[in-house]
Amino acid sequence: MTHTAPRTTLTIGSDLPVRRLGYGTVHLTGQGAWGPRGSDANATAVLRRAVELGVTLIDTADNYGPGIAEERVAAALHPYADDLVIATKGGCVRTGADVWHVDGSPAWLRETCEASLRRLRLERVDLYQLHRIDPEVPLADQLGVLRELRDEGKIRHVGLDSVRAEQLQEALDLDIVPIVSVQNRYNVLDRASEPLLKLCEARGIAFLPWFPLGNGALTDHQALTDIAAAHGATPSQVALAWLLHHSPVLCPTPGTGSVAHLEENVAAAELRLTEGDMARLDALTASGA
Numbered sequence: 192m193t194h195t196a197p198r199t200t201l202t203i204g205s206d207l208p209v210r211r212l213g214y215g216t217v218h219l220t221g222q223g224a225w226g227p228r229g230s231d232a233n234a235t236a237v238l239r240r241a242v243e244l245g246v247t248l249i250d251t252a253d254n255y256g257p258g259i260a261e262e263r264v265a266a267a268l269h270p271y272a273d274d275l276v277i278a279t280k281g282g283c284v285r286t287g288a289d290v291w292h293v294d295g296s297p298a299w300l301r302e303t304c305e306a307s308l309r310r311l312r313l314e315r316v317d318l319y320q321l322h323r324i325d326p327e328v329p330l331a332d333q334l335g336v337l338r339e340l341r342d343e344g345k346i347r348h349v350g351l352d353s354v355r356a357e358q359l360q361e362a363l364d365l366d367i368v369p370i371v372s373v374q375n376r377y378n379v380l381d382r383a384s385e386p387l388l389k390l391c392e393a394r395g396i397a398f399l400p401w402f403p404l405g406n407g408a409l410t411d412h413q414a415l416t417d418i419a420a421a422h423g424a425t426p427s428q429v430a431l432a433w434l435l436h437h438s439p440v441l442c443p444t445p446g447t448g449s450v451a452h453l454e455e456n457v458a459a460a461e462l463r464l465t466e467g468d469m470a471r472l473d474a475l476t477a478s479g480a
Contacts, residue, residue, distance in 0.1 A: 196463060197435040201442050203397045204348045204371040207317055209276050211435055212460045213248030214241040214453070215401070215446035216260040223288025224255045229448050231263065238267035240450050242275065244457045250374075250399060250444040252280035252322060253307045254291060261310040269312045278318035278399075279307045280352055280374075282325065282333070295325025297336035304340055320350035320374055324358060331365055338368040350374065350397075356386040363394065372397040377441075378405050379433045379472055380412070391440050403443035404430050414475060418468050424459075431459035433472045 202208045219237070221228045241249070249268070251260045261279060271277065281303035285291040294300075304319060319340070321333060340346045350372030351362060362370050373391060375384040377400035382388075384400075391398045404427050409415055415426035422429070427445075434441045445456045464472075 198439050199460065201397055201440065203276065203318060203442075204369070207276050207348065207371075208274075209248040209442065210245055210460070211442045212246065212431065212457055213250055213399070213442060213444035214238070214246045215444040216249065216251040216264060217255050218446040218448045219260050219263050220256045221288070223290070224257075224285060225288035225290075226256065227259050227263075231266065233448065234263040235267040237448060237450055237453055238264060241453055241457070242268065242272065244454065246457065247274050248276045248278065248442065248444060250278045251311075252283075253303050253310075254280075254283045254285035254322070257285045258306075258310055261307055265310060265312045271313075276317045277311060277313065278320065278350070278372075279311065279316055280320040280322040281307060282322040293323045293325045295321065295323070295328040295333040297328075297332055300333065300336045301340065304337075304345060308345060315344055315347055317347045318350055318372060319346040319348070320352045320372065322352045324351070324354060330358075330361060331367060334362060334365060334367040341368060348372070350399075354387065356384075356390045359387060359390055359396075370396060372399060374399040374401055376400070376402045377434075378403050378409065379415070379430050380405055380409060380475055388438060388440070392438060396440065397442055398438070398440050399442050399444055400434060401444070403434055403445050412475075414471055418464070418471070421468075422462060422464075424462055425455060428455060428459035428462050429464070429468075429472075431456060432462040432464055433469070435460065436464050436469055437473075 219234045348371045352374040377384045409430045415429045419426045419429045
């Protein structure tokens with residue numbers, strides 16, 4: 192029996208409806224998110240094809256490049272379609288390939304947010320996510336400057352990246368600014384953030400899983416390859432479809448620098464898994480088959 196078809200859209204906050212398969216831009220930058228990857232023309236082709244395919248959420252960050260991914264988004268898609276939601280992140284400083292540090296000081300968060308606005312050619316960013324909570328800065332101070340930026344009209348909504356359930360609960364309890372999204376590592380084999388997902392479901396908070404394909408690790412997993420063969424699909428499509436079926440608040444934003452791979456990813460939204468498929472996938476663990 193086919194599993195109940197998942198919802199195709201999700202509303203972030205109360206006013207940002209998006210298709211539940213977005214596009215992440217880290218693969219528009221080089222290894223370790225340092226420098227560019229591929230040509231500007233290829234980046235433009237991928238981004239424009241994403242929008243042609245109905246993607247309405249573009250996820251980026253100031254330290255992808257750094258700055259390069261945001262610049263490529265603007266070069267390809269500005270002026271933005273009315274229904275296109277741009278999400279970016281700040282709070283990390285990248286100094287080399289896979290070399291970065293956290294800086295949640297209010298002055299830096301303000302500076303980096305305003306720099307993102309300039310690169311993205313926006314007066315207000317739809318979704319601004321704190322890329323990491325800085326343990327050296329009171330959370331109230333970090334959320335406080337994001338509240339100020341929202342009140343100034345530079346941020347529409349605020350989210351958090353790479354948090355534990357108790358950290359999200361702390362942010363909610365502080366009640367300084369509404370938290371409408373989180374972005375954590377999560378996929379069919381990596382469910383360490385399941386308690387966070389349950390909290391998001393209870394509070395109506397969007398969960399944007401990063402590494403939704405396990406950075407390629409899921410492509411040869413036996414259960415995924417078996418189910419993919421039964422549907423005439425790919426293991427990657429099965430992994431994305433599982434996320435869409437698993438929880439209505441999950442909104443994966445897989446990244447790629449290839450138009451063909453992008454098209455494959457977006458097509459996963461059409462895949463309907465059976466109850467048997469879901470039972471087998473739900474039972475997997477990081478070492479399970």
